[in-house]
Amino acid sequence: MEKHRHFIIHKPYGFLSQFITNQAKNKHKLLGELDFDFPENTMAVGRLDVKSEGLLLLTTNGKVSDYFTTSGNVEKEYYVQVNGEISEEDVKELQKGVEIGFDGKKYITKPCIVKKIDIPNFPERSKKIRDDRHGPTSWISVTLTEGKFRQVRKMTSAVGHPTLRLVRVRVGSILLGDLQVGEVREVDSLM
Structure with a gap:
């Protein structure tokens, strides 16, 4: 074999x-x-x-x-650049779970780990992300065990900070x- x-x-x-x-x-x-x-x-x-x-x-x-x-118990961690200065209240809301749309229905995401992080040292993306003239951005780390369709993007939009760049940095260990x-x-x- x-x-x-x-x-x-x-x-x-x-x-x-x-x-x-x-x-x-x-x-x-x-x-x-x-x-x-x-x-x-x-x-x-x-x-x-x-x-x-x-x-x-x-x-x-x-x-x-x-x-x-x-x-359902394998952690996935993402570094996410979001539009605007994300507040601690927004981070707490993401941690508790937010309502997103999935398969035409409303869905509350499971509690997860979210924290603000410094700008990671990633190479520039092949397609340019908008520049500072369009306002500030923030970086967060999101660690979750579920993985609904475009879940992280929907979560950050739900708290008013659309995702600009999403990089998965960890799956399990x-x-x-x-x-x-x-x-x-x-x-x-x-x-």
């Missing part, structure tokens, strides 16, 4: 978290376009939307993928660390 393989990547902005698409004309790049020879049956563990960057796990083992996406944008690293295990 062939041994399963596992990878961590720093997903660049503008890439879909998939290898193939059913869309005839797809304007977004796919993971297979990264400079790496992935084995057949490699799948993304969870997703980062096309505008999000950072740590993405890949595996050839569906059971590993299921554990990370359905167990696996860190983005020093991975460069677009870099792929094979690892022994994701567990």
